[in-house]
Amino acid sequence: MALDQSFVGRSYPPTDPYEVGREKIREFAEAVGDLNPAYTDPEAAKALGHADVIAPPTFVFAITFKAAGQVVQDPQLGLDYSRVVHGDQKFAYTRPVRAGDRLTVTSTIESIKSLAGNDILDIRGEVHDESGEHVVTAVTKLVARAAEEG
Amino acid sequence: MTAKITYADVEVGTELPAQTFPVTRATLVQYAGASGDFNPIHWNEKFAVEVGLPDVIAHGMFTMAEAIRVVTDWVGDPGAVVEYGVRFTKPVVVPNDDKGATIEVSAKIGAKLDDNTVRVDLTATSAGQKVLGMSRAVVRLA
Numbered sequence: 001m002a003l004d005q006s007f008v009g010r011s012y013p014p015t016d017p018y019e020v021g022r023e024k025i026r027e028f029a030e031a032v033g034d035l036n037p038a039y040t041d042p043e044a045a046k047a048l049g050h051a052d053v054i055a056p057p058t059f060v061f062a063i064t065f066k067a068a069g070q071v072v073q074d075p076q077l078g079l080d081y082s083r084v085v086h087g088d089q090k091f092a093y094t095r096p097v098r099a100g101d102r103l104t105v106t107s108t109i110e111s112i113k114s115l116a117g118n119d120i121l122d123i124r125g126e127v128h129d130e131s132g133e134h135v136v137t138a139v140t141k142l143v144a145r146a147a148e149e150g
Numbered sequence: 151m152t153a154k155i156t157y158a159d160v161e162v163g164t165e166l167p168a169q170t171f172p173v174t175r176a177t178l179v180q181y182a183g184a185s186g187d188f189n190p191i192h193w194n195e196k197f198a199v200e201v202g203l204p205d206v207i208a209h210g211m212f213t214m215a216e217a218i219r220v221v222t223d224w225v226g227d228p229g230a231v232v233e234y235g236v237r238f239t240k241p242v243v244v245p246n247d248d249k250g251a252t253i254e255v256s257a258k259i260g261a262k263l264d265d266n267t268v269r270v271d272l273t274a275t276s277a278g279q280k281v282l283g284m285s286r287a288v289v290r291l292a
Contacts, residue, residue, distance in 0.1 A: 027183075028184045030180075031177075031181045031183070031184035032181065032184075032212065032215040032216060032219075033171065033177075034215075034219055034222075036222060036223070036228055038227060038228055038229070039228070047152070048152045048226075048229060049152055049227075049229075050229055054228060056215060056218075057222070057228060057231050057234050058211055058214050058218065058234075061185070061211050062185050062186050062187070065187075085238075086210050086238055087238060088235065088236065088237045088284070089210070089211070089214060089236055089238075090233070090234070090235030090236075091234050092232070093231060093232055093233065093234075095229070096228060096229040139235075
């Protein structure tokens with residue numbers, strides 16, 4: 001069944017802060033095999049003008065996707081998560097995520113479309129730091145494939 | 151931001167150094183732990199086949215993380231990335247052997263934009279299939 005269009009524009013309460021740690025950034029950088037010293041060496045990061053080690057560009061997805069769970073699991077919206085695949089992912093950065101950040105995410109349903117029985121949902125996650133400054137916006141497109149006949 | 155490439159150095163069509171990234175089952179387990187994405191399609195062959203996949207597949211976000219390295223290695227400062235977006239078109243299938251799969255990423259300048267930024271168009275393939283579509287980054291150069 002198609003999702004209710006009246007959910008477009010709905011925002012969910014900001015998440016509790018996620019504190020970004022140096023060692024979590026290191027763990028992520030090692031997992032993707034990325035040896036850029038800006039991710040692990042505070043001095044190298046400072047030489048590039050950053051206050052502390054920064055996170056790889058896609059690191060923040062772990063935080064925004066967890067926040068998007070509020071939308072995905074909203075019983076009123078009724079998305080069948082067992083049929084969902086990740087269609088697109090976009091990030092727009094004001095600055096890189098860095099160690100010491102305390103980040104909150106506000107998720108909003110940006111659009112709902114129905115195409116050939118598939119529900120296509122764009123969820124925008126606005127990420128702000130402790131002082132309320134914008135850090136990054138993540139837009140996640142989820143596609144719930146049409147249920148098979150019979 | 152301290153990009154090591156200057157805006158004046160590049161033209162539309164300038165190619166960035168291409169890279170090949172290996173991915174094995176062990177890579178996926180490590181990425182699952184680091185990212186918190188424990189979906190069994192990324193480590194459990196039986197489950198993957200049951201939901202209609204040919205085999206275990208890599209996390210789309212893993213592929214996305216690898217592809218941008220062609221840009222961040224080129225520009226030096228990962229903080230120079232202003233925008234990054236991809237479409238997940240085909241899965242990266244990772245067989246249970248020593249070799250696993252490879253992701254090949256190439257990139258070129260698609261457009262020169264305002265404020266010393268450029269659009270980089272990325273191409274990522276695995277086993278001859280395009281695995282990312284509309285894969286673009288906007289990067290601020292020196």
